[in-house]
Amino acid sequence: MSQSAGHLIVRALEARGVERVYAVPGESYLDVLDGLHDSGIETVVCRHEGGAGYMALAEGRLTGRPGVAMVTRGPGAANAMVAIHTAWQDATALVLFVGLVPVNDRERDAFQEFSLTGWFGSTAKRVMTIDDPDRAGELTDEAFRIAASGRPGPVVVGLPEDLLMRQTAAPTPTPVAPPRPVPAAVDVAELCARLASAERPAFVLGGDGWEQGHGRTLANFAAEAGVPVFCDWRAYDAVPHDTASYAGWLGYGRADAVAAGYGEADLLVFVGCTRADVLSDGYTKGFDAETVLVIQDPNAATHSGRIDQHLLATSATLTEALVEYGPAAARGSREDTWMLGRVEAQQRFAAHRPDSSVPGVAGASGVPAGVENPGVDLGIAFGVLDDQLAGEAILTFGAGNATIWAHRFVRHHAPASLVGARNGAMGLAVPAAVAAALISPERKAVAVCGDGDFLMNGQELATAFAHGAAPLVIVVDNGIYGTIVQHQERHYPGRPSGTKMVNPNFADWMRSFGGHGEHVVNTEDFAPALERALQADGPALIHVVIDSSVMPPASNEG
Incomplete structure (x- = not known):
């Protein structure tokens, strides 16, 4: 035909x-x-x-x-x-x-x-x-x-x-699934032997391909073998955060203690990702450790530094092979002390707490008790968000400092629950949340973005209304390009340039579409606003105002 x-x-x-x-x-x-x-x-x-x-x-x-x-x-x-x-x-x-x-x-x-x-x-x-x-x-x-x-x-x-x-008249082609490389038994045995002989081994998981949930299986294997599991930047939904081996994420906003633990490892097993610049703190950590790569790229094009073993496999096929081999062979004589120390460091870092860097918060450095808070404490706000979402939502991120609080305080227990631009591109949060709401309407999709990031693709909320998607968008508004200001203060202190913004009331903007809008300027108002937004029938937006001087919480806290 x-x-x-x-x-x-x-x-x-x-x-x-x-x-x-x-x-x-x-x-x-x-x-x-x-x-x-x-x-x-x-x-x-x-x-x-x-x-x-x-x-x-x-x-x-x-x-x-x-x-x-x-x-x-x-x-x-x-x-x-x-x-x-x-x-x-x-x-x-x-x-x-x-x-x-x-x-x-x-x-x-x-x-x-x-x-x-x-x-x-x-x-x-x-x-x-x-x-x-x-x-x-x-x-x-x-x-x-x-x-x-x-x-x-x-x-x-x-x-x-x-x-x-x-x-x-050409026929419709019959699709052929992409190859699913399976690691050879001899290579899995060698990997387990390396794990067994190491004193401070660690898995580093990343990339795509974890949506079927085998990350939990691999994390449980690691726990039984006494091996902590780190995750790459914006790939930390690979592992449920309630597993006994999850030791936090690497890259921007990570805990100093987590990065230090990664740097102390004597064996690093990368699964689905490579040793790149963000993960390694700008090519400064983890280069002396024995290194195993488990990726599908035979050229390891994005990897930098040492490679002692390279397995061509997917994260799923490696997990299947390790489970069949058994965690006992990967433990050796190692106790759980090393793993538990790494896990506890991340748990301390992710524990909910007020942000001591917020101007006007009683107890903050140099601020007397009783001073009124001029904006929302994001440490408290994102702790509330974490409690409400309970690790089951899909979170989406563009770029900017506003995302760091969510990375730190919001747990992920379900696979395929994070979409963020790993290359630091702005403008992804809103369209990704719209797509997530269409793909999985039974789950809440939540975009977390700064005011700069939001207005790069905020118009895609119109797409949500047109196609029946119901994401929640949280816009953190500090009136500046915060990440760039942070760099300016480090290199050109007291000389802000090209980073100031003027914004509308984003809640009113959302209401003009017929959606649910909340404008929050005080910390105590965030929890009830979030509850109303989560119960809204359709797209919702919370416009969160913070002081322009607020920067992400220190990475050495906790």
Whole structure:
């Protein structure tokens, strides 16, 4: 049966089990949009291409399947670049379809023409253009295979406008699952022998691929073997925080005691991640330790420093192999003292407490008792949030200091419960929360963002209303780009420049959509505002005001 190339692409998406595509429509791929009209795939209409790309990234991270975004040529593709860079550095599977100028208009500087390979060639696993209608399904399927195999990442597929309408009798391809490398028994035996002979071994877990929940199994294995489990930056939902071996996360905002413990390890076993700059405090910690890598990338492209053993495996296949081998073989004669010390350090750090750095809080340095608090104490607020969510919600983050309190105080007990830009990109929190609410409507999706981060993609709340998603957004408003101010105070003290912002009342802004908005300026008002927001029928937002001088709590506290 003959059909257009654009419709064949939709059939290939259906064969891959795609449930949603995140799109900003454009005339350059009208035939694909027409194919989606009669498809069971939901077309999530977004308000900005960066938001669409971020939603696709969240889909990939939370489901284990590549997320799909669709944008138009030139300006649309440029706007989507931020999500491609994030997926590339974060190693998250994503497929971006980009409408292109008609074939006969190429190389004429036609309206919105650009070089697909020139723009995306250095930040995508593959850039391809469908130039033959008979290969439209084949190349679509290939894009998914490439995105999900090896080190996951983004694939960009160009769609020439006129080619999409050409007819083809090519069949819908039958998808082939990406390879699932299984570690050899001899390699697992060697790894267990290394663990047994080490005095201070540690697992370091990270990357994507933990959504099925085997992180708990691996953490329980580690506990029985007396091995602490650290997690990489913004990958700490890999392990439930109530397991006996969880020892905290590494990277920005981590506890000094956690980083010190990582640095004291004499054996580091990286599973799903590598020794990169953020995790290692800027390439300064963990380089002398014996090192085992368990990743799917044979080139270990993002790893720096020593490698003593390299297993090509997924986190799931390694966990299965270790469980079959048994934790006793990995314990040796080691007691639990080393592991328990690391676990207790994280527990002390994550214990709920008021933030002693908040100006005006009685007991803060140099502030007399009885002085009125000029803003919300985030230490208390995020402790309340943690109690309410009970480790089951999906949290999403962009970038900025405002996220550090949530990283520190909010627990994660369920897998696939965190989406954050590991490359530090701003603007991800809101679109990721919208996607999370669509993917898992039975769970609460909570975006935590600063005022700067929120207004980069806050317009995607319109997408939530349009598609029935009900995220909660917490906007921490200090009127500045706080992370940059913190750097300025360190290098150019007393000389703020280019970091001041003016904001509206975000609660009123949310109410203008018909959603639930709360404006909180006092600590004692946060808990009742949160309770009302969590009970709201639809999207909700809490606008939390803090003093501009407040910076994240000290990493040596606890």
